[in-house]
């Protein structure tokens with residue numbers, strides 16, 4: 001039984017052949033040396049399936065961009081340890097006060113939370129896609145000089161930016177936790193900018209217990225800067241634009257679509273040209289029957305009515321009763337299925353439909369070990385498919401260095417595929433050294449040693465050759 005997903009056409013899907021094509025114009029225009037995917041990640045409670053789909057999509061986009069555009073890719077996960085751990089009301093002013101996860105639990109506890117929620121899954125997704133990732137907490141991010149200077153820069157435009165980050169009240173939520181108790185006024189009603197210049201700014205804030213205190217922020221001062229979500233994203237994206245070494249692609253859940261206009265306006269106010277704004281990819285939202293976003297906290301509080309037909313593990317991955325390997329496999333399969341057609345990816349899913357799709361895969365018997373896909377030029381693809389090319393040559397990108405003997409590689413050229421198994425990997429210092437040591441007939445029986453050397457140098461410039469040269473000996477797998 002094959003799976004059928006029915007998705008109507010949309011303006012965006014109609015314009016694309018492949019889901020990944022949404023990134024093509026920017027990559028073609030900027031010709032980046034490296035593409036970094038950036039994903040924000042909650043740590044206040046176990047993630048549900050929507051979060052995992054977004055994270056998995058980041059890995060698969062990074063894999064495809066690397067394979068199709070021949071550029072190094074990696075992922076940066078931002079763990080939001082500034083989420084409020086507790087909120088209380090000041091009985092006198094009736095202002096809300098909050099304390100962050102970081103300040104309540106401390107660094108070690110935050111590290112073990114990210115470890116518990118994400119590290120296992122991320123390393124499995126990384127092994128399967130050969131995409132490297134790192135996790136940075138918000139606390140680390142706010143202490144970085146570029147983040148703090150970028151924040152100070154926004155103060156010059158605060159008169160206009162404050163309405164973008166806080167459209168209803170115009171009061172920007174800039175929180176400096178009280179240095180004595182770490183509580184901060186949630187909506188910053190009594191936080192005031194006293195003075196500022198290019199390099200530093202002084203604020204006065206009010207603690208319900210310790211009264212007025214002042215905070216001086218500069219690139220290396222140690223006061224903690226906490227910001228509302230919109231404000232934080234403006235600073236974050238502004239820093240990403242300033243980092244010219246990489247093209248940054250932000251992967252966000254689809255519910256962010258409604259908020260991004262505010263960020264774009266603010267980035268414009270900060271002097272960023274529209275063609276420099278980061279690229280954003282929105283992943284499908286998972287909805288309930290009413291069309292509301294599936295919310296774990298609302299379900300927990302009993303405010304969201306979920307029929308009994310929802311599999312527990314969709315809400316709580318801890319309820320998954322098979323191996324973690326199978327969970328990662330299911331996620332990858334599902335996101336690949338959605339990405340197989342732009343109409344399937346740039347839309348939302350009810351949890352029932354998502355469940356139907358995922359259960360379809362669970363019901364299929366599968367003994368195929370993880371397969372890595374590699375895109376390749378037509379003329380080499382033909383030789384591999386004919387079985388005459390049994391040595392493939394690549395340079396030592398970190399992702400390529402992860403390929404191991406015994407692993408399956410699926411070579412792809414447009415719609416054609418050829419499954420192979422790796423017999424051996426040998427690393428050489430240069431193309432010449434490789435050609436001197438290997439049987440060149442197995443690389444390409446139709447051209448000479450010198451022609452092979454020429455082709456390799458044309459495909460890989462010398463700075464890529466310097467990464468090391470990999471000889472991948474293959475065997476075609478009959479299927």
Ligand SMILES: [Zn+2]
Pocket residue numbers: 178179180181182183207208209210211
């Ligand atoms: Zn205090």
